[in-house]
Amino acid sequence: MNVAVFSTKSYDRDYLNRFNQKNGLELVYFEAQLNINTAALADGSKAICVFVNDDLSAVVLDKLHALGVELIALRCAGFNNVDLKRAAELNIDVVRVPAYSPRAVAEHAVALMLTANRKTHKAYNRVREHNFSLENLVGFDMLGKTVGVIGTGKIGDAFCRIMLGFGCRVLAFDVYENEELKKIGVQYSDVNTLFAESDILSLHCPLTPETRHIIRGETIAKMKDGVMIVNTSRGALIHTRDTIHALKKGKIGHLAIDVYEQEEELFFRDLSNEIIQDDEIARLISFPNVLITAHQGFFTQEALSQIAQTTINNISEFMDGAELTNRISE
Numbered sequence: 001m002n003v004a005v006f007s008t009k010s011y012d013r014d015y016l017n018r019f020n021q022k023n024g025l026e027l028v029y030f031e032a033q034l035n036i037n038t039a040a041l042a043d044g045s046k047a048i049c050v051f052v053n054d055d056l057s058a059v060v061l062d063k064l065h066a067l068g069v070e071l072i073a074l075r076c077a078g079f080n081n082v083d084l085k086r087a088a089e090l091n092i093d094v095v096r097v098p099a100y101s102p103r104a105v106a107e108h109a110v111a112l113m114l115t116a117n118r119k120t121h122k123a124y125n126r127v128r129e130h131n132f133s134l135e136n137l138v139g140f141d142m143l144g145k146t147v148g149v150i151g152t153g154k155i156g157d158a159f160c161r162i163m164l165g166f167g168c169r170v171l172a173f174d175v176y177e178n179e180e181l182k183k184i185g186v187q188y189s190d191v192n193t194l195f196a197e198s199d200i201l202s203l204h205c206p207l208t209p210e211t212r213h214i215i216r217g218e219t220i221a222k223m224k225d226g227v228m229i230v231n232t233s234r235g236a237l238i239h240t241r242d243t244i245h246a247l248k249k250g251k252i253g254h255l256a257i258d259v260y261e262q263e264e265e266l267f268f269r270d271l272s273n274e275i276i277q278d279d280e281i282a283r284l285i286s287f288p289n290v291l292i293t294a295h296q297g298f299f300t301q302e303a304l305s306q307i308a309q310t311t312i313n314n315i316s317e318f319m320d321g322a323e324l325t326n327r328i329s330e
């Protein structure tokens with residue numbers, strides 16, 4: 001029985017093939033994103049495998065059901081792109097990879113923060129052009145700075161520990177306080193204190209109705225002048241237009257993001273020969289103090305291995321009629 005695997009790049013195929021050697025699943029790879037126009041590619045597959053930006057809305061699920069699909073295996077933790085209610089009505093099981101290397105994302109947030117601060121990306125280009133000048137490359141010491149962390153789950157926890165190692169004061173806000181972090185020196189506060197006192201703010205909470213646009217004009221106004229904002233979580237935590245406004249005014253000193261509100265149309269693709277229609281990303285790219293990566297926080301050997309291994313196990317459990325360990329429901 002074939003498994004149609006959507007949105008695959010060479011690295012997905014490499015890692016899935018490696019972990020499929022023992023299981024021998026018949027994986028059929030497609031580069032296409034899953035949507036209503038590409039769903040027909042699942043014809044002949046009882047199980048399909050998808051990623052973060054694939055469309056699993058009700059209309060696509062109906063089409064998949066008509067083709068005989070009974071399992072959707074997500075190669076990610078988040079499932080905001082799946083209509084779980086409709087999937088349950090159609091008896092389609094949905095499984096995911098609940099956790100994979102929180103350090104990968106936390107370390108990428110640190111990489112963004114240090115690059116934005118010390119401007120190593122600019123220095124690299126300058127030196128390649130034999131420009132050895134230091135003009136405009138001045139940064140600041142991390143030691144003693146206040147770093148505000150919103151969301152201290154798996155990734156936020158890892159990020160806090162790295163920041164403590166840098167000698168920073170770490171302030172945190174979460175709906176649940178992490179006692180282990182408190183023991184090693186993280187201070188919890190209300191979100192307004194965190195906004196007011198942080199030199200650097202890093203977002204590690206999920207995207208929910210409560211956290212959507214947690215960074216917007218009104219909350220940016222509460223922050224220190226010249227604050228650095230780092231977002232490796234979900235694009236819509238940040239109100240892009242308000243952020244552009246604050247960058248133009250100099251209120252935000254640095255913005256370093258791995259996720260973007262409208263990333264579905266852009267990320268994971270080579271658009272270097274295209275005219276970008278999204279004026280907001282184009283404006284962000286134009287600022288000298290904005291650093292953008294295209295959702296690569298998860299992109300380490302360890303995380304890719306864990307994603308592939310769990311995905312192969314998830315699909316194999318289904319094929320064997322076993323209990324689905326990582327099944328998700330409404």
Ligand code: NAI
Binds near residue numbers: 151173174259297
């Ligand atoms: P987690 O579930 O372990 O932690 C999330 C934390 O946020 C929890 O402690 C939760 O209590 C807290 N939280 C929930 N609602 C909140 C609110 N309203 N205000 C403050 N805190 C709140 O999740 P994990 O694994 O740490 O992942 C965090 C996020 O990172 C994910 O939701 C995802 O959006 C993002 N992510 C990004 C990746 C990338 O490649 N850039 C890869 C994987 C995850």
